[in-house]
Amino acid sequence: MINDKIPKYYVTKDNITIYLVFLFFYSLLFVNIFTPFQGAWYNIQHYTRAQLFTDTLVIVSGGILIMLISRLVMYNVHKRNHLSYLQYFSWLLLEVLLIAFLYAVIVHFAVRDTRDFSDIFTRAVIFVPTILVIPAIISHLYFSSRYKDEKISELESSQNQTITTTSPSAAEEMSFTNEFVGEEFILDNHVTASTNPEPTEKQPIEEPNNDMAVEPPVSNNKIVNFFDEKGELQLSLRIDNIYYIESAENYVNIYYKNKEKTERFTLRSSLKKQQEKLEKYGFIRCHRSYLVNFSNILLLRKDKDGPYLDFGESGLQAIPVSKTYLDAVTAYFISSEE
Numbered sequence: 001m002i003n004d005k006i007p008k009y010y011v012t013k014d015n016i017t018i019y020l021v022f023l024f025f026y027s028l029l030f031v032n033i034f035t036p037f038q039g040a041w042y043n044i045q046h047y048t049r050a051q052l053f054t055d056t057l058v059i060v061s062g063g064i065l066i067m068l069i070s071r072l073v074m075y076n077v078h079k080r081n082h083l084s085y086l087q088y089f090s091w092l093l094l095e096v097l098l099i100a101f102l103y104a105v106i107v108h109f110a111v112r113d114t115r116d117f118s119d120i121f122t123r124a125v126i127f128v129p130t131i132l133v134i135p136a137i138i139s140h141l142y143f144s145s146r147y148k149d150e151k152i153s154e155l156e157s158s159q160n161q162t163i164t165t166t167s168p169s170a171a172e173e174m175s176f177t178n179e180f181v182g183e184e185f186i187l188d189n190h191v192t193a194s195t196n197p198e199p200t201e202k203q204p205i206e207e208p209n210n211d212m213a214v215e216p217p218v219s220n221n222k223i224v225n226f227f228d229e230k231g232e233l234q235l236s237l238r239i240d241n242i243y244y245i246e247s248a249e250n251y252v253n254i255y256y257k258n259k260e261k262t263e264r265f266t267l268r269s270s271l272k273k274q275q276e277k278l279e280k281y282g283f284i285r286c287h288r289s290y291l292v293n294f295s296n297i298l299l300l301r302k303d304k305d306g307p308y309l310d311f312g313e314s315g316l317q318a319i320p321v322s323k324t325y326l327d328a329v330t331a332y333f334i335s336s337e338e
C-alpha cells in the first residue's frame with residue numbers, strides 16, 4: 001500500500017493552485033480569528049490586532065511560498081517518475097520542517113522573540129501540522145470527489161460515442177423484428193428476399209417454468225442491446241460474442257469478442273439486473289461477481305483453490321465457481337451432455 005503510486009490528482013497544477021490559495025486564506029483566518037496556541041507558539045500578549053495580522057501575513061506568505069516552490073518541484077518529479085505514498089508523505093514532512101524553520105527564523109530574529117531558537121523551532125514543528133491538517137483533509141476530499149465525477153463523465157461520454165454493434169454480413173439483406181422483453185431490446189434477424197417484407201405477428205412471451213432445474217437457453221443467434229439507467233442504448237452485441245459479465249460496485253464490466261480480440265465495456269447497472277435479462281440465453285451465475293455465457297465455456301476444472309470455468313481463450317481469465325452456485329453450474333454441464 002505504502003509503495004503504491006499516488007493518484008494523479010494529488011499533483012496536478014490546478015489542484016496545487018486551488019489548495020495553496022485555500023490554505024493561505026484559511027491560515028490567516030485561523031491564526032487571526034481564533035489566535036490558537038496563545039503563549040505556547042508565539043507571544044501575543046502585547047500584540048494589537050494590526051500587529052498580529054501583519055506578522056502572520058508575513059509568516060503565512062513565506063510558508064505558502066515554500067510550499068509553492070516545493071509543489072512545483074514535486075509536480076516535475078512526479079511527471080518523470082510517479083511518486084509513491086511513502087515518497088509523497090516524506091515530501092510533506094520535509095515541507096513542515098522547512099516551514100517550521102522559516103517561522104523560527106522570522107520570530108526569533110525579526111520579531112525578537114526572547115525564547116531560544118530551538119524551542120521556537122520545536123514548537124513550530126508540533127503546531128504547523130495542526131494548521132495544515134484541516135485544509136489538507138478538506139482539499140483531498142474535494143479533489144477526490146471531483147476526480148471521480150470527471151472519470152464518470154468521461155466514461156459515460158466515451159461510451160455514448162463508441163456504441164459497438166456487431167452487424168450481420170453486408171452481403172445479406174436483413175430485416176429486423178423488434179421485441180421488447182422487460183427492459184431488454186432484442187433484434188431478431190430474418191433473411192428476406194423482398195425489399196418490403198410483410199410485418200410478422202408478434203409472438204407471445206412464454207413465462208419460464210420455475211420447476212425446471214435447468215432451463216434450456218434460447219438460441220444465441222441474436223443481438224442483445226444493453227441500456228444504461230437512463231434507458232439510452234450503450235452497447236449492442238451478438239450473444240455468442242459475449243464471454244462474461246463482471247460486477248464492479250454500481251457498474252458491470254462486459255467482456256466480449258471483437259475481431260478476435262477480447263474487449264471490455266463498462267455499463268452502469270447491477271449484475272442481478274443483467275442476470276434476470278440474460279439467463280434465458282444460457283448465461284449462468286457462477287459467483288457473486290460473475291455471470292458467464294455458458295455456450296462459450298470450454299471446461300469446468302477443479303484446482304486447489306476450487307472449481308473454475310475456463311473459456312480456453314488466451315487473455316481470458318478462468319472464472320471461479322463459488323459453493324453457492326456449484327450445483328447449478330454442474331447441472332448445466334449434465335443437461336448439456338444429455
